[in-house]
Amino acid sequence: GAVVSQHPSRVICKSGTSVKIECRSLDFQATTMFWYRQFPKQSLMLMATSNEGSKATYEQGVEKDKFLINHASLTLSTLTVTSAHPEDSSFYICSARDPLWQGSSYNSPLHFGNGTRLTVT
């Protein structure tokens, strides 16, 4: 089945530094990827929709200048947390639509990466 690979799985950084998280679709092309954030004991919250070759669409309340998304190829989307602060510590996870789905794209199951645990000290 479709595999989404996310790297790194864990990262610890100092306050004020920037961290890049990569999301790759293995063996399939993903024109759209989704970035989520999950705080402990909370729901996954959609941060932004990443579209290959165009600007990402951010959800209300998500700072686009702080969370930079680049979807430069059909298999790679990156999320950069700029000037990270302790309150940015969270679990970040990306997903992509099932490439083999035969129905409407909006009904497609999503395949998720294994997530990145970011800790900002």
Place this chain on the structure above:
Amino acid sequence: KQEVTQIPAALSVPEGENLVLNCSFTDSAIYNLQWFRQDPGKGLTSLLLIQSSQREQTSGRLNASLDKSSGRSTLYIAASQPGDSATYLCAVGQGGGSNYKLTFGKGTLLTVNP
């Protein structure tokens, strides 16, 4: 604004029991509902996807039902095993085309004791 609620928040059962996890949502205008499994510190594994026109889906020991009009879904796990221990997430899909998004519940933490 869509809100997804999962009950119970946590559940502990002995091995072999059948169990039901509940999910409710406030806006019934959905395209689909998806159940996921999340292991600690890991990503999500899709278990079942129910289209809005469907009533249920089955995969092995798992059966998910959907009552869109009442805003409810259940995930039934038969003959539970310790390996089923994980957090189970319910998510509803809404919005057409590029506006499509999933709204998740907080999950049910399931522990199956040997």
